[in-house]
Amino acid sequence: xxxxxxxSFYDQVGGHETFEALVHKFYEGVAQDPTxxxxxxxxxxxxxxxxxxxxxxxxxxxxxxxxxxxxHPRLRMRHVHYxxxxxxxxxxxxxxxxxxxxxxxxxxxxxxxxxxFTRAADMLINADEEGNPL
Ligand code: HEM
Numbered sequence: 026x027x028x029x030x031x032x033s034f035y036d037q038v039g040g041h042e043t044f045e046a047l048v049h050k051f052y053e054g055v056a057q058d059p060t061x062x063x064x065x066x067x068x069x070x071x072x073x074x075x076x077x078x079x080x081x082x083x084x085x086x087x088x089x090x091x092x093x094x095x096x097h098p099r100l101r102m103r104h105v106h107y108x109x110x111x112x113x114x115x116x117x118x119x120x121x122x123x124x125x126x127x128x129x130x131x132x133x134x135x136x137x138x139x140x141x142f143t144r145a146a147d148m149l150i151n152a153d154e155e156g157n158p159l
Contacts, residue, residue: 034134035086038138041087043128044081044087047128050127051077051121054119055070055117058120064108066106076091076095079091080095110154114146114147117146122142
């Protein structure tokens with residue numbers, strides 16, 4: 026990975042390959058977690074993997090393919106159909122942090138991404154532990 030001055034965060038962490046590897050690893054974790062997996066509507070996790078990858082690439086300064094294909098992110102609205110309880114948030118984060126571990130990024134970049142995931146996942150909690158909407 027040879028970062029150049031003026032590179033976006035996306036480029037600095039390795040661009041498309043990095044996000045592809047991150048999201049792939051994350052969904053391997055989701056696939057093996059029946060409680061979290063039950064939230065995902067489609068039998069094939071491949072399309073969900075592509076949506077999350079495009080979103081993260083865009084968020085971190087890469088191509089804006091996500092918005093071209095899906096429109097404005099409006100993440101909280103897009104999660105209203107899924108009961109994001111504190112437990113589901115914890116599961117989601119566990120798989121994402123394990124996927125981050127597998128990347129072995131430079132410390133500042135690693136910390137910035139973990140911080141984003143922690144804040145965004147907290148913001149998406151929309152149900153209490155029993156699944157009742159908040
Ligand atoms: C950093 C936190 C998160 C981010 C950035 C994120 C991002 C996304 C994105 C971009 C989509 C696709 C939306 C679309 O275009 O239709 C999505 C879908 C989804 N998310 Fe999240 N999410 C986060 C946290 C969570 C959490 C904590 C849960 C539940 C525990 C969750 C469950 C789901 C489910 C079930 C879907 C539907 C899968 C699909 O078909 O795309 N997400 N999320």
